[in-house]
Amino acid sequence: MKKETATTLRAFLIELVAYGFLVVAYFLCVLHFLAGWLYQLEVQHRTTYAAVAILLIIGQAVVLEGLTTLLLRLFGGRSE
């Protein structure tokens, strides 16, 4: 049980590190470069903006989930 808990904690720490890098990447790159474009899209083409908004959030979810799962496999944490 203790070993299992240690493995789970290790897995979550790896996830935290991975997400931490992605958060910084988003703050520095994506938001910086996308902010102007998304603002213009929201003002001028709202239907396209609505579709892009959903695609962006789902895309981010899938990428974050996929990346951490990959990292966990590499580092021997949870395989799911």
Next chain:
Amino acid sequence: MFFPISGVQISPIYLAIVGFIIGVLGGFFGVGGSFLAGPALRAVGLHWNFAVGTDLAHIVGKSVVAAKRHRALGNVDLKLGLLMAIGTIGGSEIGAQLIQLLKRKGNVDFVVSIVSITVYVFISAFMIWETGKSLRSKRRSSKGAGKNDHSEFGHVTRAIQRVKIAPMVSLPASGVKGISLWVILIVSLIGGLLSGFLGGGGGYIRMPAMVYILGIPTHLAVGTDLFEIIISASYGTFTHALKGNVDILIALVMHTGAAIGAQIGATATQYFTGPKIRLALSRSR
């Protein structure tokens, strides 16, 4: 950091931390977390209409992660989730139209604040009362742990399941032999209406309603609700974005925290019984 779409200045660290807390709660309880996200966004100067729409957008991403984890744990009834999505989308549109109406009249902030406080206090009080009774009676009968479920509201659930208004549907994954489709649609319509009006996925009312009215085991209600939220919150995001109520940049930042929180919350449900999850949900508000 300045967010040009909504025109507010908010710290991205604040958003990520709020997202993380909401992610843990959402993964554990199967709720969107709007009862926390709405006030948290309002507190930093976002108008209610933006708080509602933006929260919905961030919930879509968070629910994708949490529902995937719950599906792996066997906690998702796909048939029920798809049926509920129909009612939720209808209700969500009504809620969004009400927000537009209030926006035009200029009192959206006041009305939504009053309604949200009333709804959250009522649901919390009811769930604290019910789960307290369930846990006491469970202790007396001293039945096992794990995913065992028990509700003091069981007699009401059985009475509702005896209503035979066609078409009847069976939900084998949830252990429900037969229930009127209308009951499912009404429950999800009310959840959707509150979702569109107060923001979030409406899980704070739909999850308890699935347990107490439809008779779904708590763990399955959590997972199924998250799956259903993906569909309904996507629709809600789209319709709110068309009305100019979504700042996707804020949602993306919040989701960076929510994504990991959702995984932690979903994994944690394995270690708690149904009534304990419900009691924790009622106290979290």
